[in-house]
Amino acid sequence: MRTRLSLYNTGSAMLLQIINMIINLILPRVIALEYGSVANGLVNSIRQFVQYFSVVEGGLAFAAVYALYKPLADKDQDRINRILSGANRLYNYSGLIFSGLVLLGTFVYPVFVHEEGISPLAMGMLVLIIGSQGALEFFAIGKYKALFTADQKSYVISLINAMGVTLNSVIIIVLARLHLDIVLVWLFSMASYIIRTLAYILYARLHYKELNFKAEPDFRALDKRWDSLILQILGAVTIGTPVLVTSFMCGLAESSVYVVYNMVFAxxxxxxxxxxxGLSAIFGDMLVKNETEVFQRAYRQYEYLYYALMGWAYACAAILIMPFIRVYTRDMTDVNYIRPEIGLLFVLYGLLYNAKTPQGMLVISAGLYRETKYQTLAQAIINIVVSVALAPxxxxxxxxxxSVVSNLYRTIDLVIFIPRVLTRLPVMMTVxxxxxxxxxxxxxxxPPLQYLHMMEKSPDGYLGWLLWAIPTGLWCLFVFALGNVIMERRTAQDILLRVRWMFTQRRKA
Incomplete structure (x- = not known):
């Protein structure tokens, strides 16, 4: 059952991510061409600015998901309702705080960012509109997302979000092509967020008929919310620092350059x-049921596969990034986007950021928020200090x-911490x-960079780039598949047996 749920969650998430990838390729280019690179940098920096405020929702979500694991496993509907009732009240309180912060940001943001051609009023209105979209997460969606995630139904979230982002992007692209004012474009895009909210409510009412958000709230079950909130705040600082430091210290045009490269690595x-x-909930379910051997075996296989996939993905990115940027920015001439050193630094940053993902996921599965908050604080401080010092x-x-230095520190910390506290597996396995x-x-x-000079090549359009990408992907896949099978054959055999068993079970069903 867990394997089947994992497949559902992975398949739907893949659909969402493919849609997001396509949209993230199209939208920045449309905005940059229709409104200029400065406007592109502005919109994305405001999104990051508002994202800082929304970390309150993330802290509640992690705490609610963790609290729901056991009652869902026990099918204790009364406890589920009490936890969700408490979460609902806290979401509403947090939504009011979020709305106040957005309103404050409406007046504060234009004070720190000045660019010709964009009025302070337009900046303030964009903060207000983008912030209003985020407010729906608190007042309507958050409690449902926590329930679906804890119940190992992340596929529901992925499918609803896929519908929402597609509709949102269609609205923005059509209105931008009609040369509507950028503030009005984002105002009308609010319709997609309202429709997405209604979809969450409808699914919950159809599939969870015994839900009662007016039950006696159980706030004690959510006692990890403050520690998870701190973790979320510090995580948002770490992720958001590059865009905001670039916007404030280097200008919105440079922020647009960052956004374009970041789009590829996103x-x-x-x-x-x-x-x-969906794996976080599955591992959490194993932990609350004390299935130690099952958990260790599953985690060993997951980590093995994840690092192989991660290495393949970033190897392809390192080879193909500059040819893609040359095609993508061919008509964007108001700023210099061709910077190979930025591309390689993004690869290094991405590798170190993702290297700690398996361990970071277990922090969420086990609710280890309090135990890791000081290390996360250190990561955020390192990121801010080094970025601000070097940006000028x-x-x-x-x-x-x-970002590279801070993520290197955090990766080393988690690689040592998680085996010692949770998995009880050898640290050297991960190393x-x-x-x-x-x-x-x-x-x-x-070979591709040294002998084929891929960093300097410019393909003939997207089709030409794709014709380069296919052999590049196959070459990197060959290297990583062969290397991992030869150097860790036993784990590869275990994974193959699991896949065979899974397909056998599907045929029987």
Missing amino acids: SVLAILSTFNN GLGIAGVLLG RRLVRMFALLVLSIW
């Missing part, structure tokens, strides 16, 4: 996130170096896998 992250979708002299490269991944990555990218 697509890589989306591929990796697809692999992880090195620009975007300095900002990325701050060997990481070393192997980096070695295979260098082996796969060295």
Whole structure:
């Protein structure tokens, strides 16, 4: 059953991420061409600015999901209702705080960001509109997402979100092509968020008929919310620092450059996130049921596959990033987007950011928020200090170096912490896998970059780039598949047996 749910969650997440990847490729280009690179940088920096405020929702979500694991496993409907009732009240309180922060940001943001051609009023209105979209997460959606996630139904969230982002993007693209004012474009895009909210409510009423949000609230079950909130705040600081430091210290045009490169690596992250979708709840279910051996075996196989997939994805990105940027920005001439050093720094940043994902997921599964908050605080401080110190002299490269250093620290910390506290597996197992991944990555990218000079090539359009991408992907797949099977054959055999068993069960069903 867990394997089947994992397949549902992974398949739907893959659909969502493919849609997101396509949209993330189209939208920044449409905005940059219709309104300019400065407007593109503005919209994305405001999104990041508002994202800081929305971390309150994330803290509640993690705590609610963790609290729901056991009552869902026990089918204790009364406890489920009491936890969700408490979560609902806290979401409403947090929504009021979020709305107040957005209103404050409406007046504060234009004070710190000045660009010709964009009025302070337009900036403030965009903060208000984008913030209003986020407010729906608190007042209507959050409690349902927590329930679906804890019940191992992440596929529902993925499918509803896929519908929502598609509709949102269609509205923005059509109105932008009609040359409507950018503020009005984002105002009308609110319709997609309202429809998405109604979809969550309808699904919950059809499939969870015994839900009662007016039950006596159980706030004690949500006692981890403050620790998870702190973790979310610090995580948002770490992720959001590059865009905001670039916007405030380097300008919105440079922020647009960052956004374009980040768009590519967000697509890589989306591929990796697809692999992880729903696994946090599955591992959490194993932990509350004390299935230690099952948990350890599943985690060993998951980590093995994840690092292989991650290495392959970033090897392809390192080879193909600059040819893609040359095609993508061919008509965007108001800013210099061709910067190979930025592309390689993004690869390094992405590798270190994702290297700690398996361990970070277990922090959520086991509810280890309090135990990890000081390490996360240290990561955020390192990121801010290094980025702010290097940005004036090195620009975007300095900002990325701050992210590289902070994620290197956090990866080392979690690789040591999780085996000692939770998995009880050898630390060297993970270290060997990481070393192997980096070695295979260098082996796969060295020939194309050194002898084919891929960084300097410019394909003839997207089809030409795709014709380069296919053999590149196959070459990197060959290197990583062969290297991982040869160097860790036993785990590869265990995974193959699991896949065979899964298909056998499906045929019987």
